[in-house]
Amino acid sequence: MWQFFADNPWFTLFVVIAAGSLFGMVRFGPVKLGAAGVLFVGLLLGALDPDIGPAVPAGLAVFGLALYVYTVGLEAGPAFFRELRPQLGVMIGAIAALVVTAVVVGLLGNKVFGIPGTYLAGGYAGIGTTTPGLAAAQASSDQPTEPATGYAIGYPLAVVLTILFVSAIAAVRSWPARRDPGTGLPDRLVTRTVTVDRARTWGEVPGVAEGQLLASVHQPVGGAPRVAGGLDVLAPGDRVVLVGGPEAVADGIKALGREDAEHLLDRRDTVDYRRILLTNPDLAGRTVGELALSDRYGAMATRVRRGDQDLLAHDDLLLQLDDRVRVVMPRARTAEVTGYLGDTEAKVSEVSAVSMGLGLAAGFLIGIPKFTVGSTTLSLGTAAGPLVMAMVLGRLRRTGPLVWVLPTRANLTLRQIGLLVFLACVGLTSGYAFRREAFSLFGLKLLLVLLVSAVLSYALMVLVARLLGQSRPRTMGLLAGYVGNPAITAYANSRVSDSRVNTGYATLFALAILVKIVCIQLIVGL
Structure with missing residues (x-):
């Protein structure tokens, strides 16, 4: 009966991968074997007949x-x-x-x-x-x-x-933890609009110099919203969108004025924002600063989504293919920025042979x-x-x-x-021993x-x-x-x-x- 598995090794291999992956999903208290389930199913099947492993x-x-x-x-x-x-x-x-x-x-x-x-x-x-x-x-x-x-x-x-x-x-x-006080990196990012109550230089706002707080959109008094690149002096009545961890944003709001009930990002008539998939291979391994979004398009990156993690897009952050870059940009230049970064889903799984x-x-x-x-x-x-x-x-x-x-x-x-x-092969060849x-x-x-x-x-x-x-x-x-x-x-x-x-x-x-x-x-x- 078991000779069938020895006579059809490719069938056997993928049966082990499928059954082992299912076994790896089974939870034993807080423990799941994951991919190692394939090893144990391979051992079990390989133990049934001495001819299965050599095949x-x-x-x-x-x-x-x-x-x-x-x-x-x-x-x-x-x-x-x-x-x-x-x-x-x-x-x-x-x-x-x-x-x-x-x-x-x-x-x-x-x-x-x-x-x-x-x-x-x-x-x-x-x-x-x-x-x-x-x-x-x-x-x-x-x-x-x-x-x-x-x-x-x-x-x-x-x-x-x-x-x-x-x-x-x-x-x-x-x-x-005398030598490990923490990274200062937030576990999550938030975005809030603040109305400025008193004149401040942007660089003096807590968290800005440390790279923990960014401004993405700025609306001067009596003006239209614009991308906040090169932000300098803020005047009373200005409105600014802050991006950072909850604590950094809360400190920024406290230093500048008060949180605004209307969120500037809800207005997309002059400024647009979206997550753009980085698939341009020429940009892989570059930093956010090297994208030169401000010089090229008057735009700026505020966040980078990598896997399940949101990262604040400071200038020194290295980018990699498949990052989702959140960009704030003039609405008229959205297509240009998107084309520059790539945003081609088909390239997400491409591998350079x-x-x-x-x-x-x-x-x-x-x-x-x-x-x-x-x-x-x-x-x-x-x-x-x-x-x-x-x-x-x-x-x-x-x-x-x-x-x-x-x-x-x-x-x-x-x-x-x-x-x-690999684990399926090891399990099958070692099961009898x-x-x-x-x-x-x-x-x-x-x-x-x-x-x-x-x-x-x-x-x-x-x-x-x-x-x-x-x-x-x-x-x-x-x-x-x-x-x-x-x-x-x-x-x-x-x-x-x-x-x-x-x-x-x-x-x-x-x-x-x-x-x-x-x-x-x-x-x-x-």
Whole structure:
């Protein structure tokens, strides 16, 4: 009966992806497996017959992994390099914690319980929920099913334990944050019209110099509304539209006068405003200031919608394809501004085959060189090579006519496809070995090693953040990035509303993957 799945591997692959994705949606308390559900359904199906795993098309897992790590690197690269200097201490602490965890996994697992390094390496990848780490362990092992068994045991353990840690952190009332007072970025933006009661210079209004408050439309006394670019002196009776976080706008209203019952943006006879989709590749990687909207069209950007987040459009904000830029402009020039930014839905999912092909080729190229450390051979390989290259290219954003970054929707789509294909292949090829090893005394020993190591690892990361004076929200994000699971980030965001959660996640996510890959290759050699 089960031979049908072995004889029809492509059918089997997509059945696993579909069923695994459904399983990943099932909520176990606060936990959902997400894409990892595909791995567990693949393990279940692969365990039914020893011929199913070998029938999986060769090389397909590498292709899926390459798509995944490359798109992750493009997104994570800018955040990593941006946080490199201010968060260097945290990064060094995270590296130390990961190395200590690897030593504990190796000594406790191999020296005390006699567990082979291949299983331990997969387990280490599992408690770090790092899919590229699993690929590195498999590439370094003569028996690639063994790391997958360890990974499948460690992964759900990691998700549950990390959520418990995040929950405990969120419950702590007193949490000093001497070196992390906050970003000053608002969690949401509001727009209000204010009537000026007393003469003020715009630059003196609280929040303006700090980049926390913008004016989008200005109506002088007796005049018509106009775009507020180059705003200088405000006279009594003037009306101004303020844009910023709720607190910054409230302070601006207090400094200028009173909130007006009539909203200037409701009048669109002379000034228009709308969100415009940025699809012009020539503008990707430019800052808001470099758009020169004021000089070109007498217009100005006030907000940038990126994913689910609204960002205040200060001049230094870097733009990327698929951003939705809210522009205030003279009504007569709306068509020109729209054409300049692009606003073509068809281009949202377009991918430059040239830049993506060159980037992946370069990533595989730097993954080829190997270095010998004792009896262990180290390399970036097919997991870390494309990741490192994508981080660099994501930081560059563009080189001449080549735009390296992808539109957000295209990036997320390719990432999801790559991850699902890789996990399905790993599950199917490792299922029969998992059935043989996981539910035995050997499996219980491995589970115990991973449990001790995971608790130690997460506690060390929290201790590092606490000693370095990081805030409670950032510590939650740092732990999520350290473990490397977006489900943990989502849970942390459900407990606190603070942009430092996502910033902390981005700080450590890519770095942790790279360190884990190196540690995993060392553990395999035990």
